[in-house]
Amino acid sequence: MSATSLQADQVKQFAVALGFDLCGITTADIAAQSDYYRKWLEKEHHGEMQWLARDPLRRSDPRMVLYGARSVICVALNYYHPRSDHPGRGRIASYALGRDYHLLFEEKLAAFREWLTQQAGGQHKVYVDTGPLLEKSLAARAGITWQAKSTINIHPKFGTWLFLGEILTTLELSPDRPANDHCGTCSRCIDACPTQAITAPYQLDARRCIAYLTLELKGSIPLELRPLIGDKIYGCDDCLEVCPWNRFAKTSRETTLAPTEATNRDLRDYLSLTREQFKNLFSESPILRIKRRGFLRNVCVALGNIGTADDLPALHRLHNDEEPLIREHAAWAIEQIEKRLTPKDKHSIFPFFPNFADS
Ligand code: SF4
Ligand code: SF4
Secondary structure (H helix, E strand, O other): OOOOOOOHHHHHHHHHHHHHOEEEEEOOOOOHHHHHHHHHHHOOOOOOOHHOOOHHHHOOOOOHHHHOOOOEEEEEOOOOOOOOOOOOOOOHHHOOOOOHHHHHHHHHHHHHHHHHHHHHHOOOEEEOOOOOOHHHHHHHHHOOOOOOOOEEEEOOEEOEEEEEEEEEEEEOOOOOOOOOOOOOOOOOOHOOOOOOOOOOOOOOOOOOOOOHHHHOOOOOOOOOOOOHOEEEEOOOHHHHHOHHHHHHOOOOOHHHHHOHHHHHHHHHHHHEEEEEEHHOOOOOOHHHHHHHHHHHHHHHHHHHHHHOOOHHHHHHHHOOOOOOHHHHHHHHHHHHHHHHHHHHHHHOOOOHHHHHOOO
């Protein structure tokens, strides 16, 4: 299948009707960043994300994902909602404060695929960031965003707060021009990164990135990186928040992406969640993905960094948790908080054991 009477403009109009904020089209040729990607894997900057290392050639070439693919329709959705952070609550990346965007994208992209089939036949495959595609590179080539020094994609009118999705299709659609890079001499994101994960412009060592450490890493968080994580318990927005292009950010039309009560609780309150309660609380949230063990591990790290004597009883209870990973991180948090206690704090916690309090 190749030639189609369907025009690129009709495709873009339908994308807008579905609620996407941006839509661009590129050819299904090999992604421009395939060399960089191969070298990135060789340096093992992907850490434990083994699926990224699986079949890199296929990931770089959309035609190996969908035989006969001619075009890639790239879409983006603005997820920005103003947020209010409170001391002691821990920070969750903005994209994860509301409903899981995968659910939202899957619904919209399924409708898009059906429409394309009805309009022009052909074969189509839809993807949201979990697919085997270099989606940031494709979105840049489709002209909807540029891939910035932070490695995040940016649009001049929406800033950095964008979800990306793709439709591979055997239809031949008129491609757009690639986006221009507007980072210029700016380096704010590089300077703002607390773990120096952006090792140079356009270079990310994922193993140091807080998004990787709090979401992708399954085991223990390296001791030397824990203090740098601060109060973050799921992802990190530091390199996004400083980007000057975000001064143009607009509130998303998707109300389901707005922060929910589940993501706005005191850190201490999360410590008592059972597995069942965790599943219920985050049933429609991307946080569900890291399971209770990953989430409480992260909460313990944040409390180790910002917690107070008031958090110690709940952390001590968690120190007996059935999950060894949680026990280890709770012990670390207790140790960190105890190091910060003043003599007055110690006396208020251990009033009947003055010698211990003085230790
Ligand atoms: S998400 Fe955070 S840790 Fe990762 S590169 Fe950006 S600022 Fe650094
Ligand atoms: S902070 Fe500056 S360098 Fe970084 S992505 Fe934004 S514009 Fe580009």
